[in-house]
Amino acid sequence: MRHNCGIFGVYNAENAIDLTYYGLFELQHRGEEGAGIIANTPAGLFERKCEGLVSELVRGSSVKAFPPANSCIGQIRYSTTGGSSIANLQPFVVQYGDGFLALAHNGNLVNYCPIKRELVSHGAVFRSTTDSEIFLHLIAQSKKANLTDAIISALKRVEGAYSLLILSPKELFAVRDPYGFRPLEMGKLNGATIFASETCALNFLGAEHICSVRRGELIRVSQNGVERVNILENEPERFCLFELIYFARPDSLVNGYNVYEFRKRLGKILAELYPVEADAVIPVPDSGFSAAISFSQNSGIPLELGLIRSYYIGRTFIAPRLHERESDVVFKYSPLKSSICGKRVVVIDDSIVRGTTSRRLIEIIRSAGAKEIHLRIASPPLKYPCFYGIDIPTREELIASSLDILDIQRFLGVDSLFYLPLEKIVLPEHEDRFCTACFSGEYPIPVKDF
Incomplete structure (x- = not known):
């Protein structure tokens, strides 16, 4: 499924x-x-x-x-x-x-x-x-x-x-x-x-x-x-939170939310919660851009274009087979060495699903000469499958379901790793408006036979 x-x-x-x-x-x-x-x-x-x-x-x-x-x-x-x-x-x-x-x-x-x-x-x-x-x-x-x-x-x-x-x-x-x-x-x-x-x-x-x-x-x-x-x-309203974090385009308005502004707010919170001494903020194109812009603005660390995306390769998260996801990353991203070499970089991404894409990205950045790599994720850890329309089918495929954050940090090969807490993403006045099942395991509708 x-x-x-x-x-x-x-x-x-x-x-x-x-x-x-x-x-x-x-x-x-x-x-x-x-x-x-x-x-x-x-x-x-x-x-x-x-x-x-x-x-x-x-x-x-x-x-x-x-x-x-x-x-x-x-x-x-x-x-x-x-x-x-x-x-x-x-x-x-x-x-x-x-x-x-x-x-x-x-x-x-x-x-x-x-x-x-x-x-x-x-x-x-x-x-x-x-x-x-x-x-x-x-x-x-x-x-x-x-x-x-x-x-x-x-x-x-x-x-x-x-x-x-x-x-x-x-x-x-x-x-x-x-x-x-x-x-x-x-x-x-x-x-x-x-x-x-x-x-x-x-x-x-x-x-x-x-x-x-x-x-x-x-x-x-x-x-x-x-x-x-x-x-x-x-x-009770349960709009998919992952639509705003990853799927929707930043120039869209969905369900009353400005996607770009929503993601910028996540970057601001990341900068406030998890400061780090670094020389450059590098977004993972494209869904990491909005949060990275705001992280840079609020941390004072310059925003740099460190990864160049080939637009002839599709979105790796939605490639249907694992071997396609892993090979796509190599062809999809190229490092801009002048923005990376010898620098302490903060890499901003929207989420980590299986960890395969993130690990290859870190290897690419490390090979370009990064002195330190600090990874900041503009979402909570994905721990549970989705039964409502997102390709998160089994807990076994989700790295955060079996590893704690320190173990994920070691697996990815980064110097530090932080996710956004769920309670910081959803404003108090909107806390009952979202489906957060993939983060919290709280399913609005029981799955009867899937």
Whole structure:
């Protein structure tokens, strides 16, 4: 079991496919295993999927070759349930009533297995190995009179994390689970309604950000306008803290939080709690930059560009296999020796998951001539698996679950190591708003059969 994905949708735009393609392009950091789009065109249903990056959707052609379409949804995938396979690429589409039904999902269901067994026992045939297909089967089997009610009845059966976009010939639905684990933002552009996992996709298109989709809310967009309904009884809010620490892009606003400012605050706290005498602050690109800028500002230690990232290599945390993660680091980062050689450096990173990437990075910095290496992590130790949509599958893979901080320091080969305490990250007025299960082991929803 391993998902953080990005979803994007457009309703009432003549160039809906073009907008979706560029929107997914801006969400590429959320997944690099595959991409897909489903659109409602005058000629019928348009579908295109690819393994790899979003750019593969137009390999051998161009965006100009896309047909006109009024509505479209898309997803970029990073598998957490079902693994890497072309059959698991979304959006999924089925025939429903007099038309089609397409779905794109970001999240993970914790009661997926028992529901699937029940559906299979009643003759359902699954074409993928992901939990997302559950939604379509439940909707299709509903005896409700209209699609909106069928979707609501399906959502009342599932438990877990989900932000969904559901497209039919005449409607586009956007839904978030009652805990609000995963982000989903709403925008407007020249009369079109747009949904995206992060506002960076809206900003790129020049769209106006309207709001975050509320937890437990269903938004129905049709020719009659936008209808917003709270369909599920809200549970205590549990937005994923790791979205703000690592996954979201710093130029995004997610769930009401400015990602850049949030990460800068973490850097400030690091500088205050764990001062050190050093000559340079070096961020690990890219998710370490925001905290490093603030650490430098608050410590008075100059910020230096010590690691150069190759943008032709993807994010190592979301590479699906361990050997890919380890080899990617060598090709992904090059040291800038003039910023490192003979200096005491403070390296700022967002998190340590398995320790494989961090250890190789420290070796690279040490080989460039660093005199001392002090590592500061802008998050608490990751000790527990995530069942709500992040690739943190087993405790055995998490270095902090079996080693204390001093042992991790020795394993990494650094002169000092400090993490941020969880109680320092979450402000008192927001302490009940986040899911911190991967740090604390406190799971908002029990995992029934995963």
